[in-house]
Amino acid sequence: MRLENGRAGRAEDLNARARIRDAAIVLVGRHGFGVSVRAIAEAAGTSAGLVIHHFGSKAGLRAACDEEVLRRYREAKTDAMQTGASGTFAHSFMAHSAQVREHAPMVAYLLRALAEGGPLAEEVIEKFALETEQILEAGVASGQIRPSRDPKARARYLAIESLGGMLLRMRPALDADGDLGDGRFGDALVRYASEITLPALEVFTEGLIADPSFYAAFLAKDKENEDTENEDTEKEAGHGARG
Amino acid sequence: MRLENGRAGRAEDLNARARIRDAAIVLVGRHGFGVSVRAIAEAAGTSAGLVIHHFGSKAGLRAACDEEVLRRYREAKTDAMQTGASGTFAHSFMAHSAQVREHAPMVAYLLRALAEGGPLAEEVIEKFALETEQILEAGVASGQIRPSRDPKARARYLAIESLGGMLLRMRPALDADGDLGDGRFGDALVRYASEITLPALEVFTEGLIADPSFYAAFLAKDKENEDTENEDTEKEAGHGARG
DNA sequence: GTCTATATAATGATAGAC
DNA sequence: GTCTATCATTATATAGAC
Numbered sequence: 001m002r003l004e005n006g007r008a009g010r011a012e013d014l015n016a017r018a019r020i021r022d023a024a025i026v027l028v029g030r031h032g033f034g035v036s037v038r039a040i041a042e043a044a045g046t047s048a049g050l051v052i053h054h055f056g057s058k059a060g061l062r063a064a065c066d067e068e069v070l071r072r073y074r075e076a077k078t079d080a081m082q083t084g085a086s087g088t089f090a091h092s093f094m095a096h097s098a099q100v101r102e103h104a105p106m107v108a109y110l111l112r113a114l115a116e117g118g119p120l121a122e123e124v125i126e127k128f129a130l131e132t133e134q135i136l137e138a139g140v141a142s143g144q145i146r147p148s149r150d151p152k153a154r155a156r157y158l159a160i161e162s163l164g165g166m167l168l169r170m171r172p173a174l175d176a177d178g179d180l181g182d183g184r185f186g187d188a189l190v191r192y193a194s195e196i197t198l199p200a201l202e203v204f205t206e207g208l209i210a211d212p213s214f215y216a217a218f219l220a221k222d223k224e225n226e227d228t229e230n231e232d233t234e235k236e237a238g239h240g241a242r243g
Numbered sequence: 244m245r246l247e248n249g250r251a252g253r254a255e256d257l258n259a260r261a262r263i264r265d266a267a268i269v270l271v272g273r274h275g276f277g278v279s280v281r282a283i284a285e286a287a288g289t290s291a292g293l294v295i296h297h298f299g300s301k302a303g304l305r306a307a308c309d310e311e312v313l314r315r316y317r318e319a320k321t322d323a324m325q326t327g328a329s330g331t332f333a334h335s336f337m338a339h340s341a342q343v344r345e346h347a348p349m350v351a352y353l354l355r356a357l358a359e360g361g362p363l364a365e366e367v368i369e370k371f372a373l374e375t376e377q378i379l380e381a382g383v384a385s386g387q388i389r390p391s392r393d394p395k396a397r398a399r400y401l402a403i404e405s406l407g408g409m410l411l412r413m414r415p416a417l418d419a420d421g422d423l424g425d426g427r428f429g430d431a432l433v434r435y436a437s438e439i440t441l442p443a444l445e446v447f448t449e450g451l452i453a454d455p456s457f458y459a460a461f462l463a464k465d466k467e468n469e470d471t472e473n474e475d476t477e478k479e480a481g482h483g484a485r486g
Numbered sequence: 487g488t489c490t491a492t493a494t495a496a497t498g499a500t501a502g503a504c
Numbered sequence: 505g506t507c508t509a510t511c512a513t514t515a516t517a518t519a520g521a522c
Contacts, residue, residue, distance in 0.1 A: 037498065046506075047507055057498075058498065059495095101312070114411060115359070117415045117417075118363045123414075149441075153441065157442035161404040161407065163408075164409070164411035165404035166407070168368065168403055169407070171358075172360045176361075179483075194401075196403075197461060198392070198393065198461060199391075199393065199399075201452070204446070204451040206458075207447060207448060208448075209444070210386060214448065279515065280516065289489090290489055290514085291517090295518080296487075
């Protein structure tokens with residue numbers, strides 16, 4: 001009873017069920033997951049009872065929204081990849097998408113999901129990490145990106161910091177207590193992206209730490225740990241809290 | 244009626260008011276701000292009525308918690324600075340603090356506040372940006388850190404990404420539906436810190452982008468924008484969504 | 487200061503008419 | 505499929521006894 005729709009065609013998708021789901025995505029983006037079923041029903045022009053009738057429960061509605069948002073994310077990603085280089089880093093992709101009126105609610109919902117945690121958040125984080133890894137791999141092959149001692153760990157680190165920074169910075173702009181927060185959020189995201197572009201490029205191009213002995217010291221300590229761990233494999237893995 | 248206590252001595256701070264406030268900090272860290280006044284009262288060994296009596300409302304209680312958490316943050320920061328180099332980057336400071344049993348609830352509450360947004364979140368972000376700027380400035384003076392074209396913007400960028408990455412990654416570990424989530428959270432934070440140390444040091448020491456023309460192109464475009472903005476100062480600042 | 491009892495409002499979910 | 509009416513629960517906050 002749950003998944004048979006949703007993956008169906010997009011044509012006859014303007015029925016009440018889809019209207020409720022779309023209204024929920026918009027309202028969650030604006031006010032968070034605490035928004036009431038009644039408010040969603042009102043925004044969709046129906047009744048609270050119908051919402052439950054279609055989705056079983058509020059959790060069921062959320063699951064349907066998660067699924068739809070993930071679908072739109074993939075769609076937006078494809079668009080961005082074809083359009084230009086907007087799909088490379090988290091903030092540039094998100095800023096690009098948020099400006100497309102159709103994709104803006106998806107971006108807002110996604111940020112709410114990241115702030116709250118849950119399956120959708122985990123899935124998007126994994127997607128970003130993987131996509132970053134592939135992009136960096138291509139960059140290394142073409143000589144634009146420096147090779148890494150551990151490409152997977154580097155990509156994961158960069159993806160999480162990029163996504164997290166955007167979440168932290170854009171989180172306040174989500175709250176639309178004001179009248180019409182329609183294009184304002186997209187604008188704020190673009191402003192953020194333009195704010196960090198130059199410092200990020202500077203750090204990534206010129207580096208930040210001048211003294212290479214820091215890195216060398218940690219590399220040596222890491223190798224040392226690996227060796228001792230190979231000796232007594234069973235012992236509780238205590239990487240320790242250093243520095 | 245509100246602030247006269249709280250900054251008072253720590254000795255006679257074990258009355259019911261302080262007990263309620265401390266219980267609230269712990270429970271908010273574990274379950275978020277949606278936790279009920281009743282649950283807080285029960286954890287403090289008192290009644291819901293007394294909570295309202297002391298703090299006026301749930302919002303009043305949160306304000307008191309915010310204030311106390313900020314006080315503990317400053318305290319932990321001072322400790323960390325004196326102890327060693329644990330105060331330098333967000334994750335290392337947080338990981339260090341979360342392992343101190345006394346400071347762990349403060350760190351969890353802080354992450355909840357960052358995820359939710361609000362005055363405390365803004366204040367902590369500003370503090371981190373400023374502290375990062377000062378640390379980097381000292382590093383530049385001693386030759387360990389590379390100088391920047393825009394030190395303030397670079398510090399802000401690094402602070403937000405570091406804090407945001409930690410928030411994104413540690414957010415799921417906060418939920419303590421399980422039995423006793425006491426030391427587990429601190430351990431998870433330490434694990435995260437050790438996960439990102441090597442990739443971060445690699446990127447910061449060796450850089451990420453091999454081709455310097457990327458950065459150069461954006462620098463040129465930025466200068467161009469500055470010039471046109473100097474011509475017509477009034478025009479709506481359209482930095483534009485590039486890339 | 488602290489408690490119990492209660493007022494009041496809002497929530498998610500159900501039942502049944504149409 | 506859709507609605508209205510309602511239930512049961514839970515929430516914050518109040519009132520007043522002690």
